[in-house]
Amino acid sequence: MLLIICLGIGLTLAFLSLGLLVVLPLLGIFMVVLGLGLLLLSRKSVLIFGKYPCKGIFYRLKYRIALLVLRQLRYRIYKRNEEELSSESHLATLDRPQPLTNNPKCYDVVSFMAANAAGEKLMISLERRRRGVLKAALYLWLPSGKLYMLPKLPDMVHFTNDGSEESIEFRGAGFHIYPEQSMRLWRIKYFGQLRCESELVDVQLDVQFNSQAEHFNYNRDLSSSLIADSVAREAWDESFYGLLKSVGHIIEKRTHYEQHGQLKGSIALGQRELQLELHGIRDHSFGTERCLSSINRYVYFALLLDDGSSMVVGNLSQPSFFLSSLKVGYVCTSEGVYLPITASNFELYSYGEKGIPPQHQNFIVDTAERSYLVQIRVEHSAVRYVGGDWESKVYNQFVACTVNGIAGQGHAEYLYRHKMGRPDSVSANDPEWYQRIKSFERSLSNLDQESEEDFIF
Incomplete structure (x- = not known):
């Protein structure tokens, strides 16, 4: 940056002393102004706890620039291709289990x-990785105070074959989850055991997720103002401009969408059978750019309200991606209409920064239409x-909530960096391969000598 400024000053002095054309000194002055502008935009804002940037002196200018660039990018990728992206054939391709490529970072969740x-609260997550590796979680919380979970938790790693095959569906470790109708019906089955305290119970779960709502695509539908706010707080240095050049490529490598609907079915817990009828959210994420080791923290709330509406609120801290504090979320009306959140006062540094999530949280979020008090x-x-x-440690919270006086139930996730690794007592049971x-x-x-071995992140 200083090189640009010096070059501009040198050009200006040379042109003036030689009395050359007027346009040349103006070019030098422009170079100086441009260099100074870039230098000022690269200044770092004050960091809270050394991680979360405040709004700097040039925040408003950077915000407007980021907003303009983001809108142009979204138009180029989504708006002008809207007809194709909303076609039945594209949605069917999007909603099915994705093929896992040779990229060691590829995932499908x-x-x-x-x-x-x-x-009653139910949480299920299946992540497909290469060589048949499956990462699974299941929690069932009942109002009696009992929490049922997969016996292997807190470890999520399961092996569905001998490592010689690639999976083509969400199946393994007792699970089979599959779409029955694209973007409308999914079937969730689990036959195995769950642990409640120290007791193992035989379980048969068979429920169907039914949705008549559209899906919320985070790349396309997340409020531009939230992204611009996060980007405007960062230092626009050379690394930032380098990332900016490849942002379109990165977006294409990450797909994350959610859909709201109903879960209905049954679960047998030993000799006891329950009929489940739940309001829920389905999440589908896939790609090759999902490196947990680069995430500092995130908090995610999924709130299901008694009037049939729902709300998702989150905050992600990934400084290496120039998103030290990215707020995300939306409100979904009882009619299935998504209203992106445009602002939120939920700050990571105010909630659980020392590694222990709070037991109560109160904050305000805004959409373009109204404000919501969340308790x-x-x-x-x-x-x-x-x-x-075990790069990250996640606290799954089962919560009760009130949003603008409307009661509800839901889930919260607090993710933290975990540097202790996966214990030998756990990994000793892994297959030799x-x-x-x-x-x-x-x-x-450790920069040791390379090998011909394949590997998985």
Whole structure:
């Protein structure tokens, strides 16, 4: 940056002293102004706890620039291709289990979060990775105070074959989750065991997710003002401009959408059978750009209200991606209309920054139409670890809530960095081929001699 400024000053002095054409000194002056502008925009804002940037002196200018660039990018990728992207053939391709490529970072995740007014809550997540590796979580919270979960939790890693095959569907470890009608019906089955305290119970779960709502695509539908706010707080240095050049490519490598609907079916817990009727959210995410080790923190709320509406609110901190504090979310009306959140006063540094999530949370979020006062009370929580080496620790909270006076139930996730690794007592039970792969990964991180071994992140 200083090189640009010096070059501009040198050009200006040279042109003036030689009495050349008037336009040349103007060009030099323009270069100086441009260099000074870029230098000022690269200044770092004050950081809260050394992580979360405040609004700097040039925040408003950077916000407007970011908003303009973002709108142009979205128009180029989505708006002008709207007819194709909303076609039945495209949606069918989007909604099915995705093929896993040779990229070691490729992933395909489907999750469900559901609850009802009685206080029953269900959370299921399956993540497909290469070589048949499946990362699974299931929690069932009942109003009696009992929490049922997969026996292997807090570890999520399961192996569906001997490592020689690639999976083509969400199946394994007792699960089978599949679409029956694209963007409308999904079937969720689990035959196996769940653990409640120290007791193992035989379980048969068979429920159907039914939605008549459209889907909310985070790349396309998240409020532009929220993204521009996060980007405007960052220092626009050379690394930032380098990332900006590849942002279109990165977006194409990440797909994340959610859909609201109803879950109905049954679950047999030993000799006891329950009929489930829940209001829920389905999440489908896939791509190759999902590196947990680069995420500092995130908090995510999925709130299902008694009037049939719902709300998703979150905040993600990923400084390496120049999103030190990105707020996300939307309100979904009882008619299935999504209203993106345009502002929120939920700040990561105010909630659980020391590694322990709070038991109560109160904050305000805004859409273009109105403001919402959100009040949350935690009823119970459980811990799980995500990533092949337990890169992150997640607190799953089962909550009761009130939004503008309307009662509801829901889920919250608090994710933190975890640097202790996956314990030997857990990894000792992994298949030999997987242990060999993880050993190879560690040798790469230690800059040891390379091997012909394939590997998984």
